[in-house]
Amino acid sequence: MKTNKHINNKQKIEVNRALRDILLEASEQELREALSGAGEDFDSLAAQGRAIAQRALASSEYTSDLPDLHRGLGALIQMLRRRERISADQLASGARIDLAELRRIELDPTFEPNPRTIFQLEQYFKLPPRILMVLSGAIRVRNEVREEAMRFAASAQNISELTGEERELLNRFVEFLQEHTDK
Amino acid sequence: MSTDMGDPNATPQEARDAIESLGAPDYAKLMLIARYFARTRLRGTVIEPADLLQDAIMKTLDGRRRWNKKVSIIKHLDRSMESDSGHIAEQRITHNTEPLPDHELEPAAPFDDPMNRLSAKEQFKDMLDLFADDEVARDLLFLKSQGLSAAEIQRELGIGKTQYETVTKRIRRHYVQHLSVGRPLNENK
Numbered sequence: 537m538k539t540n541k542h543i544n545n546k547q548k549i550e551v552n553r554a555l556r557d558i559l560l561e562a563s564e565q566e567l568r569e570a571l572s573g574a575g576e577d578f579d580s581l582a583a584q585g586r587a588i589a590q591r592a593l594a595s596s597e598y599t600s601d602l603p604d605l606h607r608g609l610g611a612l613i614q615m616l617r618r619r620e621r622i623s624a625d626q627l628a629s630g631a632r633i634d635l636a637e638l639r640r641i642e643l644d645p646t647f648e649p650n651p652r653t654i655f656q657l658e659q660y661f662k663l664p665p666r667i668l669m670v671l672s673g674a675i676r677v678r679n680e681v682r683e684e685a686m687r688f689a690a691s692a693q694n695i696s697e698l699t700g701e702e703r704e705l706l707n708r709f710v711e712f713l714q715e716h717t718d719k
Numbered sequence: 720m721s722t723d724m725g726d727p728n729a730t731p732q733e734a735r736d737a738i739e740s741l742g743a744p745d746y747a748k749l750m751l752i753a754r755y756f757a758r759t760r761l762r763g764t765v766i767e768p769a770d771l772l773q774d775a776i777m778k779t780l781d782g783r784r785r786w787n788k789k790v791s792i793i794k795h796l797d798r799s800m801e802s803d804s805g806h807i808a809e810q811r812i813t814h815n816t817e818p819l820p821d822h823e824l825e826p827a828a829p830f831d832d833p834m835n836r837l838s839a840k841e842q843f844k845d846m847l848d849l850f851a852d853d854e855v856a857r858d859l860l861f862l863k864s865q866g867l868s869a870a871e872i873q874r875e876l877g878i879g880k881t882q883y884e885t886v887t888k889r890i891r892r893h894y895v896q897h898l899s900v901g902r903p904l905n906e907n908k
Contacts, residue, residue, distance in 0.1 A: 550864035555894055556752055556797055557863070562891045564744040570892045571747070574899030578747055585746025588769050589738055592776035596735070623765045643773070 595643045606645040608685025608709075609671035611692035614642050615706050616661050618698050631660035648673075666717045667710060681716050684709070728785040735780060737792040745793050751898045752797050756804040758898075766807065775799035849893055856890050859883070 562570070568578045617627050624642070628635035633653045640647040654672045658665065671685060688709045698706070729737065741749075753768035761771070775796050778784040784802075786795045850856040855876065862872045873883045 547864065551860055553801075554860050554863035555890070556755070557794070558860075558887055558890050559751065559894055560748055560791075560793055560797065561887070562744070562748065562895075564742075566888060566891055567744050567747055567895065570895035571899065573892065574896040576899045579743070581750050582743035582747040584769070585750040585772065586741075586743070588750075588773045589741065589746065589776055592773050592780060593735065593738065596777060596780040617765070621765050623767055624770075625767070626765070 591639065591643055595645065604645075604682045604686045604689075605671045605673050606641075606647065606649075607689035609649070609668060610642040610645065611689040612668070612671065612706075612709065613638075613657060615692050615698065615702065619703065619706060620661075627657075627660070631656045633657065663710065664714045664717070667713045670713055670717050681713070684712055727787045727789050729788050731780065731782055733788070734782075734786050734792070737786070738776060738780065741793065749793065749796055751895065753800055754898050756800050760804040760808040764807070771800050771804060772796070774803060778803075849897055850890070853889070853893075855882075855886050856893075859886050860890065 564578075571578045571581065613627075617624065620627075622630070624638055625635060627633075628638045631638075631653075633656050637647075637650065637653055641649050641653070649672045651669075651672070654668045657663075658668045670681065688705070691705055692702070749772055750768060753772040756771055757766060757768040775784070778799060779786050779792075779795065784799050786792060790798075850860070855878070858876055859872055862875055867875065869880075869883060873880060876883075878886070
């Protein structure tokens with residue numbers, strides 16, 4: 537009856553929203569049964585979602601007292617990953633580091649990264665020596681580095697592929713760190 | 720005229736409380752929805768469902784995306800992921816980083832939101848494929864998309880409450896199966 541091929545894009549979007557809304561209204565029992573029928577485990581899927589939310593909650597707790605260098609580190613790694621068009625999983629595998637640790641480095645400014653992991657990441661991205669080490673906090677730096685790291689992290693709040701402008705920002709930040717590591 | 724002068728937007732603490740109170744079914748639903756957008760609008764990118772969901776939560780927590788308390792927090796996160804994935808897909812076209820396949824592009828409508836211009840045809844085709852043999856399900860979805868209440872849909876379709884619930888359950892089951900692991904788009908019929 538109503539459904540035909542002549543509806544416009546906005547209506548199509550609305551139909552897909554209606555479909556998702558019906559999913560959102562599902563009871564736990566229904567969801568368990570549907571997932572089970574598809575060969576997927578409800579508890580495992582829910583645990584993945586919960587872990588994501590908990591990481592986000594933990595990360596957002598530290599807004600005033602956060603380790604600014606680590607924010608810069610996380611933002612830099614995410615941006616390098618976007619530049620290379622690789623997922624976190626691919627980076628962890630390629631750099632031979634733990635995926636969970638990589639996730640924490642990217643998103644949790646309170647996390648203390650393992651020096652070996654930092655070294656592996658520097659090697660993987662072929663960065664000048666000690667660039668990431670500076671941001672990990674293993675090397676004492678001047679206050680201007682901390683401030684630059686904060687500015688960089690604030691400019692890098694995106695998850696999509698790099699624009700030309702972002703690529704330039706990334707290059708400038710790496711150059712800045714290189715200059716300040718050499719001093 | 721409405722006398723409600725209160726701010727419908729949640730404070731950061733309210734958003735945090737709401738996200739902390741989500742339960743296992745909410746997380747499972749959000750993961751399925753994140754997976755849906757990753758498979759459609761973000762296909763060919765390195766953005767994973769986890770990235771999309773985490774970004775939606777982070778933006779809600781830090782106020783970059785305000786949660787209007789008139790909608791549930793889970794619906795807010797759904798719409799956030801919808802919007803973010805739409806903008807990312809739009810950006811891919813604008814910056815010509817890695818164009819989406821032609822069949823995913825829709826003619827741009829002036830002043831329209833990016834998400835209305837992208838992938839709509841593809842997504843709708845998925846929906847039609849999913850319920851190709853189920854006319855009642857398609858009609859119910861269409862009427863729901865028009866904002867009709869359950870009672871109005873039942874009246875329009877000439878079905879009772881029990882049949883309405885049966886059809887919505889059927890829709891959910893097919894959709895969840897459609898989004899389950901290892902099932903590429905359009906495979907389940």
